[in-house]
Amino acid sequence: MSANDSTTVFTNGDAPASKKQKTGASSLHDDHQCVLVLDYGSQYTQLICRRIREIGVFSMMFPGDASMERIKSVNPKVVILSGGPNSVHVEGSPRVPEDFFGYCQQNSIPVLGICYGMQLIVQMLGGVVGSGVAGGEYGRMPILIQPGSRLYSFQDNTQPNVWMSHGDEATQLPEGFKVVAKSEQGAVVAIEDQARRIFGLQYHPEVAHTEQGTDTLRHFLLDIAGLTADWSMAEVLETQLKLIKEQVGPTQHAICALSGGVDSTVAATLVHKVLGERLHCVFVDHGLLRYKEGERVMEMFTQHLHLPVTKVDHKDVMLAKLKxxxxxxxxRKIIGAEFIEVFKAFANNMEKELGHKPTFLVQGTLYPDVIESCPPPGSGQKHSHTIKSHHNVGGLPKDLQFSLIEPFRELFKDEVRAIGRLLGVPETFIKRHPFPGPGMGVRILGDVTEGDRLEVLCMVDEIYINAIKEFGLYDEIWQAFAVFLPIKSVGVQGDQRTHSHVVGLRAVCSSDGMTADWYPFTPEFLRTVSARICNQVRSVNRVVYDITSKPPSTIEWE
Structure with a gap:
């Protein structure tokens, strides 16, 4: 079951832990006013959740066709209907339950519809949605705010630029609504019914391209809805410490899958604070690590973070499985399954020493991992697509035999970094670029084990990252890495014809990993790093740079 299909917010496991997990989830809802985002498949839905949390309000996401019973279960104080690729005219398109608006009005719950969400409001409340002007509006463009708007009462700029992405639009409003903003082409782009506190935006306030978009959301949540900005990482940390203590109990032990990345390391530090010597960290060298990564990570764990870590050499087995x-x-599924086999074997060895097996497995799973790996069969998420199965989510076997402790399953990367700072994790480590658990396995396109691919990619990646640090760019970039492409090209090296490997370089800027822009290196940097790679790695004669944002691409190539 995915995090988005369960009332379990921060932990997910099997029967032994389920009672405590539900207690933890409901206590979180009780302690914070909840903004519920109903997801209709927009690529920006998680960004809506992120923006709300940046404002200081707790948010969570359910599938757009969630039942009324499920919506009521979290006692939402605000509901936001996301955008999506569907048309309200298509049979079977997702929608809220028939009694949704009545429930919200009866309980004074403000509703905001964004893009598809606004069209859903219009159609379900008796208005008309038709084809958009000139086939729709897309990209960044100005809107014209009308006087007397509650939604825009904070805003001096009456012609802000916003991010449009719609084909259909509202052509006739339901009773009680008025138009409060139009596009230059005359399309209705913002509506409101002040009496029922129902609002709609035909554009996306959550994206960075929309001027004062976050301010609009803040005004809606804090001023119109009257919520309190009380969501903080300090409180999340205290809640997690309490939940882990309750879940694991005073005598049980846990294994932590420690990859060397920020997420798993902060998770290990957090759980170690509760369990102490009852936490057993396992670092698996699966043969897909970066250049000298194993040595560097073990030194960091033992000398700087003082975590109890056992290194397991699983290179030969993993590479044989991937051949x-x-x-x-x-x-991803092979790598995920092999990780679990290592942890099972480790637990069996621990049983000989302790007299019983550790039954808990700690993972640094993040919200974006869960989102991209969903929806699994039976999740009820009909309107979102699986982007890729992360090894620690969609790659896990059904017979896991561990109860999972995933304190960051509903958090974004920057939130985890904030918790790491609260726990005293060194800043140099907090700022480390993300590195996927499958490692080079998803940065070599095609067969990982063929020829000298692993060796070549490790050398190229090391040269690339060192150049980024040398130019003082490391902290400006969210993630940078090299990719091995399964092609060869003709070149000239040493006055001789070559037919050698091609590698790609990737560098992106992001705040949460859900969306990302490519980093604009200077020609000088690209010239320098390309020359170094082709001179120092003689089996490479061509270097290309990836200038694709997310979306349409993902950050990793596989």
């Missing part, structure tokens, strides 16, 4: 595998999803 001949080219499909990215199969790679």
């Amino acid at each position: 001949g595998v080219t499909d990215p999803e199969r790679k």
